[in-house]
Amino acid sequence: MTETATPTLTTDQVITRVADASAIWSTTAYAERARVLRAIADALDAAGADLIAIAQQETSLAGPRLRGELKRTTFQLRLFAREVERGAFVDARIDRPDAEWPMGAPRPDLRRMLIPIGPVLVFAASNFPFAFSVAGGDTAAALAAGNAVLVKAHSGHPRLSDATAAVIEAAVVEAGAPADLLRVIHGTQHGVEALKHPAIKAASFTGSIPAGRTLFDIANARPEPIPFYGELGSVNPAFVAPAAAGSRATEIAEGYLASITGSQGQLCTKPGVLFVPAESGVVDALRAAAVPGPAPLLNDRIAQGFLASLDALAGHDAVSVLREGAASRAAEPEATLLLTTADAVLDDPEALVAEVFGPVGLVVTYTDAADLAVIARALEGQLTATIVADEVDADLALARTLVPVLADRAGRVLWNQWPTGVSVTSAQQHGGPYPATTASSTTAVGTASIARFLRPVAFQNLPAALLPEALRDDNPLGVPQSIDG
Amino acid sequence: MTETATPTLTTDQVITRVADASAIWSTTAYAERARVLRAIADALDAAGADLIAIAQQETSLAGPRLRGELKRTTFQLRLFAREVERGAFVDARIDRPDAEWPMGAPRPDLRRMLIPIGPVLVFAASNFPFAFSVAGGDTAAALAAGNAVLVKAHSGHPRLSDATAAVIEAAVVEAGAPADLLRVIHGTQHGVEALKHPAIKAASFTGSIPAGRTLFDIANARPEPIPFYGELGSVNPAFVAPAAAGSRATEIAEGYLASITGSQGQLCTKPGVLFVPAESGVVDALRAAAVPGPAPLLNDRIAQGFLASLDALAGHDAVSVLREGAASRAAEPEATLLLTTADAVLDDPEALVAEVFGPVGLVVTYTDAADLAVIARALEGQLTATIVADEVDADLALARTLVPVLADRAGRVLWNQWPTGVSVTSAQQHGGPYPATTASSTTAVGTASIARFLRPVAFQNLPAALLPEALRDDNPLGVPQSIDG
Numbered sequence: 017m018t019e020t021a022t023p024t025l026t027t028d029q030v031i032t033r034v035a036d037a038s039a040i041w042s043t044t045a046y047a048e049r050a051r052v053l054r055a056i057a058d059a060l061d062a063a064g065a066d067l068i069a070i071a072q073q074e075t076s077l078a079g080p081r082l083r084g085e086l087k088r089t090t091f092q093l094r095l096f097a098r099e100v101e102r103g104a105f106v107d108a109r110i111d112r113p114d115a116e117w118p119m120g121a122p123r124p125d126l127r128r129m130l131i132p133i134g135p136v137l138v139f140a141a142s143n144f145p146f147a148f149s150v151a152g153g154d155t156a157a158a159l160a161a162g163n164a165v166l167v168k169a170h171s172g173h174p175r176l177s178d179a180t181a182a183v184i185e186a187a188v189v190e191a192g193a194p195a196d197l198l199r200v201i202h203g204t205q206h207g208v209e210a211l212k213h214p215a216i217k218a219a220s221f222t223g224s225i226p227a228g229r230t231l232f233d234i235a236n237a238r239p240e241p242i243p244f245y246g247e248l249g250s251v252n253p254a255f256v257a258p259a260a261a262g263s264r265a266t267e268i269a270e271g272y273l274a275s276i277t278g279s280q281g282q283l284c285t286k287p288g289v290l291f292v293p294a295e296s297g298v299v300d301a302l303r304a305a306a307v308p309g310p311a312p313l314l315n316d317r318i319a320q321g322f323l324a325s326l327d328a329l330a331g332h333d334a335v336s337v338l339r340e341g342a343a344s345r346a347a348e349p350e351a352t353l354l355l356t357t358a359d360a361v362l363d364d365p366e367a368l369v370a371e372v373f374g375p376v377g378l379v380v381t382y383t384d385a386a387d388l389a390v391i392a393r394a395l396e397g398q399l400t401a402t403i404v405a406d407e408v409d410a411d412l413a414l415a416r417t418l419v420p421v422l423a424d425r426a427g428r429v430l431w432n433q434w435p436t437g438v439s440v441t442s443a444q445q446h447g448g449p450y451p452a453t454t455a456s457s458t459t460a461v462g463t464a465s466i467a468r469f470l471r472p473v474a475f476q477n478l479p480a481a482l483l484p485e486a487l488r489d490d491n492p493l494g495v496p497q498s499i500d501g
Numbered sequence: 502m503t504e505t506a507t508p509t510l511t512t513d514q515v516i517t518r519v520a521d522a523s524a525i526w527s528t529t530a531y532a533e534r535a536r537v538l539r540a541i542a543d544a545l546d547a548a549g550a551d552l553i554a555i556a557q558q559e560t561s562l563a564g565p566r567l568r569g570e571l572k573r574t575t576f577q578l579r580l581f582a583r584e585v586e587r588g589a590f591v592d593a594r595i596d597r598p599d600a601e602w603p604m605g606a607p608r609p610d611l612r613r614m615l616i617p618i619g620p621v622l623v624f625a626a627s628n629f630p631f632a633f634s635v636a637g638g639d640t641a642a643a644l645a646a647g648n649a650v651l652v653k654a655h656s657g658h659p660r661l662s663d664a665t666a667a668v669i670e671a672a673v674v675e676a677g678a679p680a681d682l683l684r685v686i687h688g689t690q691h692g693v694e695a696l697k698h699p700a701i702k703a704a705s706f707t708g709s710i711p712a713g714r715t716l717f718d719i720a721n722a723r724p725e726p727i728p729f730y731g732e733l734g735s736v737n738p739a740f741v742a743p744a745a746a747g748s749r750a751t752e753i754a755e756g757y758l759a760s761i762t763g764s765q766g767q768l769c770t771k772p773g774v775l776f777v778p779a780e781s782g783v784v785d786a787l788r789a790a791a792v793p794g795p796a797p798l799l800n801d802r803i804a805q806g807f808l809a810s811l812d813a814l815a816g817h818d819a820v821s822v823l824r825e826g827a828a829s830r831a832a833e834p835e836a837t838l839l840l841t842t843a844d845a846v847l848d849d850p851e852a853l854v855a856e857v858f859g860p861v862g863l864v865v866t867y868t869d870a871a872d873l874a875v876i877a878r879a880l881e882g883q884l885t886a887t888i889v890a891d892e893v894d895a896d897l898a899l900a901r902t903l904v905p906v907l908a909d910r911a912g913r914v915l916w917n918q919w920p921t922g923v924s925v926t927s928a929q930q931h932g933g934p935y936p937a938t939t940a941s942s943t944t945a946v947g948t949a950s951i952a953r954f955l956r957p958v959a960f961q962n963l964p965a966a967l968l969p970e971a972l973r974d975d976n977p978l979g980v981p982q983s984i985d986g
Contacts, residue, residue, distance in 0.1 A: 084605050087604070088604050088605055091603055092604075099986075109927050109928035110928060111924075111927055111928040111929075117924065118576055119572070119573050119577075119924065119925055120569050120572040120576065121569075123924050124924055127928055128928040128929070128930050128949075131909075133941075133942070232721075232726070233721070233722075236718070236721040237718075240881075240882070240934070241717070241935055241939065243940075396725075397725070407964060412964075412967070415967055416967065419960075419963070420528070423616060423958045423960075424616075424619075426958070427956075427957065427958060427959065428958070428959040428960075429958065429959070430961040430962060431960075431961065431962045431963045431964065431967070432962060433962045437606055439596075439604065439608050439609055439611065440604055441596045441602075441608055441986070442596055442983065442985070442986035443594035443596040443611040443612055443613040443959055444596075444611055444959060445613050445957045445958060445959035449725070450726055451725075455728075457618070457728065457952075457953075457955065457956045459957060463986065464594075464957070467942075470942065471912075471942045472930045472932075472942065472943075472944060473908045473911070473912060473913070473914065473930060474912065474928055474929060474930035475904075475908075475913075475914050475915075475916075476914070476916065476918055477915060477916045477917060477918045478914070478915075479892060479897075479916065481897065482900055482901065482904050498928075500927070501584075501927035501948065
C-alpha cells in the first residue's frame, strides 16, 4: 500500500514542514482554498473503491456503511469549500471612527476578523475511518480555516490513513498547494510528542474519556497551552413519554434497536439508555422486534472493551437481561438489551448511565414521569438527549419540563428522531458539556466547527492598503461585513 | 461602609444561591434582562460620587481617571443591554428539513442557538476598580449572556467591591430580578474554593501571569474542567518606522510617554517596549519631552513589584538608563525610560521583552529595519502591537512585512495610535496568544465578549411550542436568524 511520502522524518521534522505549509496556506486566497478543498474531495471520490477496500480489511465495517461515510466525507469538504468562498466564517466586523461614542472617548477605526490559528493536530477516531479520520471533519474544518494539518492516525486503520494521505497529497500538489498541507504520523508516543510541540497551535480528538482527558491535560500543561477540542464520551439518553409509549410501542422499539445497532453500536451518538414507562408495551416490543445478526466489532481491542463494559453493566445488582443477543459475549456479538428501573438509576447514576461502545442498550422503566427531570438534572454532559413523545397534553407537559433540563446537559435535543446519523449542516451542534466534549462552546460537526481553528484579530486605524481584503471598505471579496455593530 | 448582604454565609452557600439565581436569570426574557442591566447602570451612575470617593481612598487613582472609568463601566452595561435586546448574540441558525441534502441522508429540522453557560466566577483586577472589577466587563458580559455572577473581589479595593455589590443588589431587587444575581467574595482561598465548585461553569480573570496560570491550571484540573478566560500579561511592543521617526520625532515621543504614564503605567495595554531607529531624533525627543510628576501606584504591593521588576530590567547588562524619573525607586515614582539595542533583544528576548507594571518604558534602537520582523516573530503572545509609520514607500514596505507577523503574535494591531484606552465596541479584540490570554479565540472587551459565557445547543425536529422563541419560524423576538446557512 501507499505510504506517506516522508516515512523517515522525525516528528519534529514533519511538524516543521507542516508549519511551513501552514504559513503559505494561511495566506492563500479563499477562492483558491476552496478549489483545493474540492480537489481533495474529487480525488477521494475517484480513489473511493481502493480506499474502501482497505477500510473493509482494517475495520470490519460493511461496504455500504463505508461508501456512505466516504460520501459524507467528500460532501463535507465541498460544503466547507462553499463556506470559505462565502467568507462569513471570518466574522468581519467594522467599526468606523465615531467622535461622539458615548463611552467618553472617541471610537477609533476598528476592524476585526478571524484568522487561522496555526498548525492543527488531529487525533483520528477508530469508528469513522473516513469521516472522523485523516480526511474527516476536523481536518476539513482546519483546512477551511486556513491551517495545515498533522493527523495522528488511529491504530485501527493505519494503512487506510496512509493511503488517504497519499491521495490528498497528490491532489494538493496537483492543485498547486503545499505538499505538506496534510501529513500523517503513527503511534501514541509520536502523537504526544506532537501535542507538546510549540509549533502546534490547536488539537482535536475523538475517542474515549481516559485517552481524551490525558491528552487534554497535556495540551493544558504546555508552556503555551493550546485549545484541545476533544469529543470524549456520551450515553445519549432517550426518554419515551407515556402517551407515545402507549400509542406506538412497536415503532419506538424498532427505531431504538436500529439506532443502537447501526455500525454495531459503535457511534458516539448511540442512545445507550432508554427510559420507558413501566406499564407500557415498549418493553415487550423491544423483546420482540427484529435485530441484525451477529457482526464483528471494529477490531479486537474494541471487542474486548465492549465485553468488559457489558459484563460490568450486566453484573450490576439492579440490572437484568431483557434480551440476550446471540454470541453476546463473543467477538461478533448480536445486540443485547439490559433492564433496570428509574429508582436504581437515581441510586447509582454513575454506574448505570455509562457509555458502552458496542451493540447494547439499557432499558430503564419508570413509574413516575416526574423522576425523569430529576434524573436528567443529575446526568453528566451529553452529546445528545432525545424525547420520544406524542403531541398530546400529557406528553407535552412532560416535555416542557424536560427540554430545558436536557438543553442544559446536552448539545443536541431531539424530538421523535434518533440521535445517530449526525447531519453536516449549518445549525448542527455536535458537542456538549464535559465529558461529552472538552470544549462545550464549540461543535465538531457542521460549518460552525470551522471557528475552532480561528482566532480574532482587530486592526486599529490601518490604511486600506495594509488591511486584509475582508476588512476593506471596498470589500473586494464580497464577504458579509457587520458595520458599526 | 455597606457590606454584602450575606457576610456570614460559606462560599458553598453563596454559590448555591448564585446558582439558583442563575437558573432564574437564564430564562428571563431578553427585554427584561436588558432592563435590569440598564437599572444597574443607572444605579451605579447615581451612586458615582460615593463609589469614587471610596475608590480614591483605596487605589490612589485620580478623580478624573475614576470618573472616566465609571462612565466607561455604565456605558458598557448599556451597550450590552442593547446587544441583548437585538438578539444577534444568540447566533440563531435554522436548517429546514431537506430530503435532497447531498450528504446522502435527508437533512432534519435543526435549530441552533447559544444559551447561558451557567454561573460565572469573575476574578476582579487591581487596576480598574470599576471597569474590570465587580461591575466590569466580565460581569456585564456574563449577565448579558444570562448567567449570575460570583465576583472574587481584588484585595486592592475590598470596600469598593462591597459597596458596588450593594448598589447592584439594590438595583436588581428594585428591578424585580433575583437578589443573588451578583455576589462578592473575598480572599484567595475562597476564590480557589469557588473555582473548584461544581456549580461554577466558567471563570474569568485579569491579572498577572503567575496568578493567572495557577488559576487556569486549577480550572482545567477539575473533574469537570471549565473554560477559564484569563488575561495575564502583555508587553505591547511598538515599532517606529524610519520615515516617521525622521518626520515627527517629538510627536512620537510625546505620544509614547503619555501612553506609558497613563494610570501610572498600570494598564494591560501599556506599550512597554518602543523600537526606534538608532539614528533618529526620537531618542533625544524622549529625553526632552514632558512627563507627569511623581504619583503613587495602586498600592504598596504593586509598588514593591514595580521596583523589583524595574531593578531587574535596569540591571540587565545590555540596558542603560535613558531618562531617570524623579523618585524612580520610591513608592511614588515618576516615569523612567531605559535603553537597549535590537541586537541585545535578539540575544535575550525573554529578559528584555518582559512586562513591568508601572511607569517605565524600554527604548530599543535598531540599525537594520529588517531585524524588526525577526524580533516580532520571536515575541510571546501580546494583547496589542503598534506600528508608527508614515505613508511613504519605505515605511509601508516595512509595515507590509510587519503586519502579518504582528497579527500572528497579537490580538490587536494598531497604526499611528497608541494601544492604551481600549474602546468598548463591536469590533474590539482584547485578547491574544498566551500569555496575553489563556483563550486567544475570545475577547475580554467589546460586545463579542458576551459569547464567552454562552454555549450552543441544537434542537432537532422540535415542535414550535417547545422551541425557544429565538428559533421559532414566527420569530416573535425579531432576532436575526440565519436560515439554511
